[in-house]
């Protein structure tokens with residue numbers, strides 16, 4: 098029985114050390130470096146390994162995502178009995194909360210506008226508002242959405258959240274399900290997407306959604322590129338329905354040269370860096386999960402494959 102890791106060499110080196118210390122009896126193999134007997138592989142950790150790669154392990158029991166999301170893995174090609182586990186670790190959580198706070202302050206204080214004016218050599222006054230005047234609405238109240246809201250609280254933004262099932266979070270007006278979506282949108286000044294990508298959430302940041310937000314609102318997409326309809330964003334920005342957007346994830350990644358997101362004055366673009374899996378803290382979480390597996394205990398971050406997240 099072996100644990101196989103497929104991914105960045107530097108991360109593999111850190112994880113190999115953590116496993117040697119925490120689970121010394123379990124062989125931790127690194128794809129491309131160690132010799133692997135495919136029949137022995139029960140547990141696999143990967144970011145976006147292709148279906149053909151995973152198919153070579155007939156006895157695979159658990160697939161661990163190296164990241165918080167799992168949509169990048171070829172789940173449709175995975176036998177139904179294989180368990181899928183996403184990464185729930187503090188490095189990703191803190192990184193995302195920082196990114197969302199940065200994005201909300203930047204959009205709220207009109208940074209895209211002021212940067213455009215600066216680059217054009219213009220000293221242009223525009224009235225600014227305080228955080229108390231801009232409601233931030235977070236779509237997705239999971240590990241990342243909740244952490245982002247906690248980071249935003251001391252900044253003074255009124256806060257809303259939207260999720261599939263009902264939640265109750267102190268200081269946050271919570272909405273749930275398709276029924277709650279319009280009421281959620283109607284009052285947000287900045288909408289932050291931290292949803293998983295599923296058939297229900299694909300394309301959710303679209304014209305219909307933007308039109309339900311107050312005119313002049315802003316959008317942050319740090320979920321997945323598939324949540325956003327890129328052409329609809331451009332139309333909404335050009336018409337003034339949206340004031341600005343901060344985009345971390347796109348389709349495809351990387352975006353091709355010349356894509357309008359690179360040059361649109363109302364778009365801030367970052368190359369999928371909102372939150373990164375931190376080698377050390379993630380390795381400890383993975384080792385914890387392996388110890389849980391060995392003890393027959395529930396796993397942290399196990400995905401409900403029928404639900405898709």
Ligand code: NDP
Nearest residue numbers: 165166237238239240241260261262292293297319371372
């Ligand atoms: P979780 O699984 O912890 O939370 C998902 C949240 O989304 C839950 O609150 C869930 O509702 C809600 N949700 C799911 N489907 C729907 C729906 N149809 N309608 C309304 N709400 C829905 O995920 P995380 O917070 O850990 O991560 C979220 C996503 O962030 C990841 O899947 C990934 O795509 C993205 N990500 C992006 C990164 C980046 O660098 N840009 C880094 C890491 C992650 P409920 O609570 O009711 O179940």
Ligand code: OXD
Nearest residue numbers: 163164165166372373
């Ligand atoms: C993740 C990501 O899902 O980095 O962890 O996008």
